[in-house]
Amino acid sequence: MSENEKHGKGGVYSVKGEEFDRDSRYIPTRIVKDPAPGSDDYPVEPGRYRLVAAYACPWANRAIIDRDLLGLQDVISMGNPGPTHDADSWTFDLDPGGVDPVLGIPKLKDAYLKRFPDYSRGITVPALVDETTGEVVTNDFPQITKDLFFEWKDFHKDGAPDLWPEDRREEMEAVMERIYTEVNNGVYRCGFAGSQEAYDAAYERLFTALDWLEERLADSRYLMGDKITEADVRLFTTLVRFDPVYHGHFKCNRNKLTEMPNLWGYARDLFQTPGFGDNVDFQQIKDHYYKVHTDLNPLGIVPLGPDLSGWTTPSGRG
Missing domain, CATH: 3.40.30.10 (Glutaredoxin)
Incomplete structure (x- = not known):
């Protein structure tokens, strides 16, 4: 290496x-x-x-x-x-x-x-x-x-969700590709930018994509309609880390997730769905990023915040 x-x-x-x-x-x-x-x-x-x-x-x-x-x-x-x-x-x-x-x-x-x-x-x-x-x-x-x-x-268990619906698959693949390049990977592009110019470009790309998702979720409960798909799983794992880690540690700080009404409601809706929030450990998430990335956080100090109690409040997206 x-x-x-x-x-x-x-x-x-x-x-x-x-x-x-x-x-x-x-x-x-x-x-x-x-x-x-x-x-x-x-x-x-x-x-x-x-x-x-x-x-x-x-x-x-x-x-x-x-x-x-x-x-x-x-x-x-x-x-x-x-x-x-x-x-x-x-x-x-x-x-x-x-x-x-x-x-x-x-x-x-x-x-x-x-x-x-x-x-x-x-x-x-x-x-x-x-x-x-x-x-x-x-x-x-x-x-x-x-x-x-x-x-x-x-x-699969009886009643398992159809995470890859045939009738939406082509569109879903395109949505997931944009989520991966611009959001899942986009936060890392911000956090590990090696110059101001690279960071500025990464920041603009990330929030352009988040604005697109905010708009998409204005009239759709999930990314592909009224049922959970693989696209939702892939976006959720970035959203649930956004305020605890990416906003501060990776300088993705135009706004917090809690300040984007549709994305915040959508993320809470998923978090409160069995299989999602019960597989989230906020302390492990913060320990990992703040202790392992010593190039970004050389003292390894783990922030006590933010307040994460809002994740269990009603999402309003039922």
Whole structure:
């Protein structure tokens, strides 16, 4: 890892050239219902895989929420690293003895190296690990959540939401792409800008997108209509971190989420939906960003605010 590269939650990012750039190269292996002959893909098999996902991380939080929404808790086990880590690996410091009770490892890196002894990229979450071998299968976070829906459908609970509705899918893919580039990644583009010019441009892009979402949600309960979809999961994990972290720590401070009426009501509506707010840990979120990003917060002081009690107030969007 060069002096211009740092390990981030969604991969290795670079500030070389002053503009934040996320390295989105992940392990491409998938877990699928019917692996093609000769492929490296793994078969869907209940009880075989462990989702390693930190509550602090927005990319991992997506997989945690989808697993709950689809009712896969008894089909795919879950291990949760603590909120802080060093440049080497996420660690299981919240578990007794600092060891994952199923995988028997103190660092997620151990599962990566067991399959790829010379693995040199970022040790990221979420990751799916094969419990039978202890080897990492994949850390491709957008593909993981997509496969939880399409490939594990036989094991979804009765009444599981249709997170990828066929009749809205093309539009939803476009909406999710804009959310990813301009919002999910946009807050990082602000926070890790390497120059005033890069920051100014990132700031304008982020709030242009948030204004677009504010307008979109003026007459629609959710992003794609009256039902929750994957697009909502992907936006929620950024919104729920906005005021506690991104507004101050990443300088995304034109306004708070609480000052955008439609987005704030929408975010509370989701937060109060089973599977969303019960998978949010605000303290872990704040501990992670403020303690791990020592380049942005060298003293590691974690703010006591903001007041987060508003998340449980009525959303008015029923």
